[in-house]
Amino acid sequence: MSKFSLAVHGGAGTILPKNLTPALEAGYHAGLRRALEVGQEILAKGGSAMDAVTASVCALEDEPLFNSGRGAVFTTEGVQEMDASVMDGRNRMAGAVSGIFGPRNPIRAARAVMENTDHVMLIGPNALKVARDAGLPFEDAAYFFTQERWDALQSTMKMRAEGIEDNDPARRHGTVGAVACDVNGNLAAATSTGGMTAKAPGRVGDTPIIGAGTYADNATCAVSCTGHGEVFIRYTAAAEIAARMRHAGQSLEDAARHVVMEDLGKNDGSGGLIAVDAKGNITLPFNCDGMYRGSVTQDGDFETLIYR
Ligand code: ASP
Numbered sequence: 001m002s003k004f005s006l007a008v009h010g011g012a013g014t015i016l017p018k019n020l021t022p023a024l025e026a027g028y029h030a031g032l033r034r035a036l037e038v039g040q041e042i043l044a045k046g047g048s049a050m051d052a053v054t055a056s057v058c059a060l061e062d063e064p065l066f067n068s069g070r071g072a073v074f075t076t077e078g079v080q081e082m083d084a085s086v087m088d089g090r091n092r093m094a095g096a097v098s099g100i101f102g103p104r105n106p107i108r109a110a111r112a113v114m115e116n117t118d119h120v121m122l123i124g125p126n127a128l129k130v131a132r133d134a135g136l137p138f139e140d141a142a143y144f145f146t147q148e149r150w151d152a153l154q155s156t157m158k159m160r161a162e163g164i165e166d167n168d169p170a171r172r173h174g175t176v177g178a179v180a181c182d183v184n185g186n187l188a189a190a191t192s193t194g195g196m197t198a199k200a201p202g203r204v205g206d207t208p209i210i211g212a213g214t215y216a217d218n219a220t221c222a223v224s225c226t227g228h229g230e231v232f233i234r235y236t237a238a239a240e241i242a243a244r245m246r247h248a249g250q251s252l253e254d255a256a257r258h259v260v261m262e263d264l265g266k267n268d269g270s271g272g273l274i275a276v277d278a279k280g281n282i283t284l285p286f287n288c289d290g291m292y293r294g295s296v297t298q299d300g301d302f303e304t305l306i307y308r
Contacts, residue, residue, distance in 0.1 A: 291306075
């Protein structure tokens with residue numbers, strides 16, 4: 001038997017104390033804590049890493065403070081297009097959906113693709129059909145809407161129109177994710193997002209791309225990323241950590257730090273990631289001001305953090 005461990009994130013970016021009220025800060029900590037608790041409960045009973053990361057990400061999707069599920073950001077056309085993926089380290093099975101709107105928990109739609117189809121990624125009406133056939137709950141636009149995300153779209157569009165859009169992508173992103181190692185040493189990862197505020201319609205980030213935003217392989221690690229998706233895709237961020245461990249014998253921490261600080265950090269790839277290995281080691285590196293993050297281990301206490 002191994003010892004279990006679990007980590008979650010709620011996005012990284014321009015997260016500074018001056019931008020958060022004490023009440024908001026408390027809300028983020030509470031949201032992360034809830035996500036850890038539901039996953040921890042599953043792992044403590046001997047449940048699978050896959051069930052734990054799915055449950056943790058559902059809790060984060062349900063919390064409107066985070067950019068995924070309820071509270072997802074808007075495209076330039078004022079609609080929400082959600083991306084999500086899961087990967088099981090036992091057998092490298094994976095499932096993903098992209099650009100979807102409707103399922104309350106996009107992560108469960110991604111898992112339904114993995115479990116109920118022969119495919120890894122589905123988009124469009126058939127992705128929704130798979131979710132419906134799996135009996136997943138759907139919600140309407142009023143459920144997913146938040147005034148804060150709408151206002152963020154308006155201010156980004158205004159800055160764009162005035163030609164003063166800040167070129168700091170860290171202001172516009174956010175995502176949720178979970179990684180776990182269960183008592184059997186099995187790893188799993190899950191990531192879900194609304195993408196980036198004022199993204200182009202049809203734009204797909206790293207979140208649903210296996211090897212970019214999400215990866216899990218029992219032989220190395222499970223990874224869930226958050227940040228400027230285009231760069232994470234070009235540097236195959238999540239798979240690169242596993243490759244460094246497999247081929248260069250690097251530790252989880254060294255491999256993850258290299259990818260976040262060098263590959264991404266030096267190439268406009270603001271953001272961070274959470275990762276675990278099969279020994280239950282956890283690492284949570286990021287290269288921007290802050291990352292909503294938390295972890296719990298079999299021996300340890302719950303820990304939730306926001307800033308550097
Ligand atoms: N990586 C996500 C995307 O590019 C956004 C984020 O994680 O903040 O869609």
